[in-house]
Amino acid sequence: MALAFKDLHWTKNIQVQQYLQPGTLEEALEMLANFEGSARVIAGGTDVVPQLRGRDIEVEALVDITRIPGMDGILEDGENIVLGGLVTHAQVASSNLIREKALLLKEGAGSVGSPQIRNVATVAGNLVSGQPAADTSIPLLALDATVTIANKDGERKVPLTAFFLDKGKTVLDCTREILTRIQFKGLGENEGGCYLRLAKRKALTLPMLVLAAVVNADKEKGIINRAAIAMGPVAPVPYRATNVEGWLKGAPISDETFISAANMGMQECTPRDSSLRGSCDYRQEMSKVFIQRGLKEAVSRIGS
Amino acid sequence: MNALTLSFTLNGNEVSLHISPNTLLVDLLRDNLRLTGTKAGCRDGECGACTVLLDGTPVNSCILPAAKVQGRSVTTIEGLAHENGQLSEIQEAFIHEGAAQCGFCTPGMIMNSTALLENNPQPDDQEIRQSLSGTLCRCTGYRKIVQAVVTAGEMKKSQG
Numbered sequence: 001m002a003l004a005f006k007d008l009h010w011t012k013n014i015q016v017q018q019y020l021q022p023g024t025l026e027e028a029l030e031m032l033a034n035f036e037g038s039a040r041v042i043a044g045g046t047d048v049v050p051q052l053r054g055r056d057i058e059v060e061a062l063v064d065i066t067r068i069p070g071m072d073g074i075l076e077d078g079e080n081i082v083l084g085g086l087v088t089h090a091q092v093a094s095s096n097l098i099r100e101k102a103l104l105l106k107e108g109a110g111s112v113g114s115p116q117i118r119n120v121a122t123v124a125g126n127l128v129s130g131q132p133a134a135d136t137s138i139p140l141l142a143l144d145a146t147v148t149i150a151n152k153d154g155e156r157k158v159p160l161t162a163f164f165l166d167k168g169k170t171v172l173d174c175t176r177e178i179l180t181r182i183q184f185k186g187l188g189e190n191e192g193g194c195y196l197r198l199a200k201r202k203a204l205t206l207p208m209l210v211l212a213a214v215v216n217a218d219k220e221k222g223i224i225n226r227a228a229i230a231m232g233p234v235a236p237v238p239y240r241a242t243n244v245e246g247w248l249k250g251a252p253i254s255d256e257t258f259i260s261a262a263n264m265g266m267q268e269c270t271p272r273d274s275s276l277r278g279s280c281d282y283r284q285e286m287s288k289v290f291i292q293r294g295l296k297e298a299v300s301r302i303g304s
Numbered sequence: 305m306n307a308l309t310l311s312f313t314l315n316g317n318e319v320s321l322h323i324s325p326n327t328l329l330v331d332l333l334r335d336n337l338r339l340t341g342t343k344a345g346c347r348d349g350e351c352g353a354c355t356v357l358l359d360g361t362p363v364n365s366c367i368l369p370a371a372k373v374q375g376r377s378v379t380t381i382e383g384l385a386h387e388n389g390q391l392s393e394i395q396e397a398f399i400h401e402g403a404a405q406c407g408f409c410t411p412g413m414i415m416n417s418t419a420l421l422e423n424n425p426q427p428d429d430q431e432i433r434q435s436l437s438g439t440l441c442r443c444t445g446y447r448k449i450v451q452a453v454v455t456a457g458e459m460k461k462s463q464g
Contacts, residue, residue: 010347018306019325019371042369049328049367050348062325064372090361114438115416116355116364203437204350 014052018061024068025150028178031063033152037175039063043086044120046113047129065178074098076186083182089118089126089136101186103301104212107195108139114204124179127163130170132239133210133232137164139195141238142212142230145184151177164237190225191216192301196290200277208277209233209286213294219302222253227261227295234269234287241265244291253299262292312373314339315383329365329373330354333380341381341411345440352439355412356380362419362438381411384418393463394418397456398449405443412439417453426457 005011020039022028032039039061042048051057065071071084074095081101083092092098093110112118112126112135126136127147137160145160149172163170172179187193193214199205214228227248229241244265251257271283278286311320314337323332330347333339333356342365345353349367356365357379358372384392394417397403404410413436420427420435427435432453433446441449 013328013331014326014369016325019308019369021371021374045369045372046349046364046367049369053347062369064369066372113349114352114364115435116352116362116438117349119361120363120368203434204440 009054012053012055014049016052016059016062019064020061021064021067025065025071025178025180028063028065028068029150029152029176031061032176032178035061035063035175039175041065041128041174041178043122043125044088044117046117046121047125059175071180076101077183079185079188080183081186083123085122085124085178085180085182087123087182089113089121089123090115092123092136093118097186102139102143102184102193103187104139104193104195104214105136105143108135108197108210108212111135111195111197111207124182127160127182128170128172128174128179130164130166130168130237131233132164132167132235132237133207134238135197135207135210137238138210138230138232139193139212140182140184141240142193142214142228143184144228145182147172147179148181148183149177150180155180160238161240167236187214188216190218190302192298192304194294194297194301196294196297198286198290206277207232208274209271209283209290211287211290211294213291213298215295215298215302217253217299217302219253219299224248224251224253224257224299227298229261229265229291229294231265231269231287231290234271234283239269241268241291243268248295255296258292258295261295262288265291308371308374310370310374312375313377315379323370325369325371327370329356329368329370329378332370333365333378339380339382343408343411345408345412350440351409352412352416353409355415355439357415357419360419360422362416364438379415379418381414384414392418393459394421394453394456397452397459401448401452401455403445403448403452405441405445409439409441409443413441413449417456420453421457421460425460427453429454 040059042062071086075082089109098106196211198209199207212230216225266288269287273280343353345351347366349364354366
């Protein structure tokens, strides 16, 4: 049966009763509380608008938080780097501070969508969308980032390792809560990190596989002190290969180490079969390649 | 449904009107303001045909709630020509190089190129391709489009 023109996805508009633009965080949280779950936060809107058009989500009101002052900066606070909840991918990708202290995050942020998407899409939104291979979630997970979540009753800090619950689901309730800051330690002298992305094209495409690695090593002694390996989509949530990380503690810097780590890590990965972005088998094989390549590259960047 | 009063600068002119909270910027421009130079392609933020400049920065107008432009400045393809009607260097360069086949992506290509040359008057091939990576040409005529941006940069330079 032919679809009527008005029923095509292309013609569908968003459907909300109210579009609210609070001027302060307190006002925004108050508005959300008043709607008791039937309003939703919108920032860049690059995920929310297509979801609303496709009727994947339905809400009465949108609370646009982009006019809240003081949440759009990238700051250095001692050894920590703090991203405000409204910082965009374009800001991160062009920040000198991020390039010097967290190159892997710059690489991830610069891979999202397209220039137009990166200009409005926020890094906080990338986290809140909860996709298993989000281009900034993976490096931030490897950087052991912590997020601050505000609601009407106050705020709480949650490490990213405890933030993601399932595909598209996090501990944050986007009908009542706002992610206000993302905090992590910049890479130190003995640390190197990298971001790897496997995709069909260089632009405008979701990844088949991404990996972020951070390695802390004593290059003179040739010993790895600790390593963090985050990957996606190899599980329903952004994944930390903790068994491999544990094994790498104190291991010598060598190709044999990287190969053993890759073989071990591959066993942990259970990616989905995707007709568009690779079979489970292929992605598993590539996860092995990426772990080896990622560790080697992270080590090579130490001190550079 | 609660209507919104929206005031913003459009191609240098102040505009004020009432809109539904569901209005997306591309529809406001095309249906309410009859500026049909901005194209609605995929309507999902993928193809970039709907690109406009928001405070000078390229954005996809098809997934941008119109309420977001309150108090801000929007430039569309109609706003690029000089006051005497003469086309901008980039528009001239696209004509000169024949950088359009069906022409549907052209407004998006030109808006992204405009923003690029504003910040980087002499971009290299890589920088041009990077800045146009969010605008798809399904006639696949990218080579002439990239050449047009190079030419526009040279035209700007020679005019000082």
